[in-house]
Amino acid sequence: MRFGSSLFTAIGDELDGLRRGLTDLATGMVRDRTRLAITGLRRSGKTVLTTCLAHHLLEPSGLPFLSVVAENRLDATRLVPLRDLPPFPLEEAVAGLARETPIWPQPTDRLSGLAIEMLYRTGHRLGRLIDPTRRHFIEIVDYPGEWLLDLPLLEHDFRTFSAHALALAERPIRQPAAAAWQELLKEVDPQAPGDPALEARLAEAYRTYLRACQEELGLSFIQPGRFVDRSKIADEELISFCPLPLPASPLPHDSIGARFERRFERYRDELVKPFYRDNFSRFDRQIVLVDLLTALNRGPDHFEDVQESLATVVRSFRYGSGSILTNWLTPKIDRLVFAATKADHIAPSQHAAMKQLLEIMIAPSSRHTRFAGAPHEVLAVAALRSTDVVRTELHGQVLSCLKGRLVETGQETVLFPGELPPDLPEPHDWTSGRFRFRDFAPRRLPRGRNGAASHIRLDQLLEAAVGDRLT
Incomplete structure (x- = not known):
């Protein structure tokens, strides 16, 4: 009986997807678009990432490693409503981060969405002859992480x-x-x-x-x-x-x-x-955010809890590749990026270890997506830098330290952030007090051409997630 119930539910979901896809085709609502799932557990940085992605797409000079920007093919971008959803509070969130004393956006407590319309020139020679200027819509849905x-x-x-x-x-x-x-x-x-x-x-x-x-x-x-x-x-x-x-x-x-x-x-x-039906079943690209540092700070039980949560959530999405027509009718996620957040809370020399540790942590999740035919990448990112890197000398050794405003004190501080293990922590790592990564308040979100200095690999994250859609 359990098998039959699941089977009929799956068939019903597929029919729902086909019906929505056919309706879109019949009403002319299918557009050249990417439905981007920004997936994150509670307090993983989902709202901040959505805010900074949208801000930099609207002011794209801060995205030098996004190919459509690097090749000078992006002509214009604008914010447009995402149908059927209340608007994501982008203006309010950007204003809070642009204050003299910036504040993080409020945690999400409702469903909302936004879309960025991009006008760009194709990079393919044949494409330039047929349709030199194209439009693409990047659509993002925000939701409470508890859901x-x-x-x-x-x-x-x-x-x-x-x-x-x-x-x-x-x-x-x-x-x-x-x-x-x-x-x-x-x-x-x-x-x-x-x-x-x-x-x-x-x-x-x-x-x-x-x-x-x-x-x-x-x-x-x-x-x-x-x-x-x-x-x-x-x-x-x-x-x-x-x-x-x-x-x-x-x-x-x-x-x-x-x-x-x-x-x-x-x-x-x-x-x-x-x-799920109205939002998650319609995504075709995915960014999965992981707050690796907080999981390490809180100990082995929390680390295991986050790992189990991620694996369980990822199994709830549909992955695989298909033709343009089948993806319109029954969308599946065909590419995803796992991103370790708060890369600005450790020294740049530790980013490789952060990436490697995340790869090990998400192995159960990535195994599932690879079998479904959806390739993935792993990155260490910071949607908005909270620190500057400074070098200090201690006992003749040069250390990479961080300078930033600590959340707990509100004071500007220089400290050595500690190091990450390149593999899963050993029992003595958990008991030695090794993991004491601190939380920093946000730096001011800059405007204009110095935007690239305000994040870590946000442009690479976008390139990995949607770059091929903008060629």
Whole structure:
């Protein structure tokens, strides 16, 4: 039965995609465009990257390694609305970063989007004879990072969701936060008649546990994501359930277990599925952001949690290559870039190790995408530099240090940032206090021709993700 349900769901999703593609073709809405998925867990830098990508595309002199800019083929760019979505607050975010004392954009709490229209000249000799000037639209959707971990729920029913969530709560790092909810579960018989008061207590205890995992423990794997995000849900019943230890036998129709099962299915079908269908199923390129430094700072359990979260999320996307027509009708991601953020928080000499460590960390994810036929690249990037590199001498040795304004003190500081291992950390790395990477406040976002100095490899990131679409 589980196999049949998944099969019919997959067929239904394909038919939905075909119907949307045919509608676009019939109404003339298919454009030369790239739907770019900027995928990142909570606080991975997704909103900052979206802001800086859009800003530099609108002022492209700061992108010297984007081929269409380097070859002087880009004639004009402009911001255009992305249909069916509220506008991404680009002007507000850029204004905050351009202040005398810059501030990071507010964390995303709703769905929004933007598109950059690019007018450029083709670099192909034959293309110049046929159609010398072309237009391309780069479309980006922004969303709360908490929603990302909901996508795997599309492949679960209540029974499999409960089994996984209960096992997760038994992990040593999570168990203290889960203790109160687990104690309450001991009083519950999933086959007993529904009890609204008990059900409300169970749901609130589970939400409290998830909030503790996110806010106090700093973990990423939080399901369901909308249980902890900042958006409001009109129908409270959709978040009024929790995982239960279920018997093998069927649940009575009016039992607590059956009532929670129906709410889980409504959450999955009414919130998660439309979000995936209308947005994520339509992407054809992907950037996956990873805050590697924070994962190292927080220890081995957090590092493993981020790795598991990434692998789970990546498996929720459709990858593969196809013809132009099939990609219009049923889009699949045919190229992706894994990007380690905060490259400005370490010395440039450590960027190679950062890239190598990320390659090892995302091996389970990249293995899945390679089998599907989607090549990938790995980069160390910073959407906006927060530091300058300075060299100092200590005991006759020249060290690459960083100068920047620390978030925790607000003071300008020069410090040695530490070094990254080129391989997975050994047990003594975690216990020696080796990983103490600091957070820096943003530098002011510059305007005009000095934009290239304000980021690290943002242009290479764009070239890897969409450069071939602008030839």
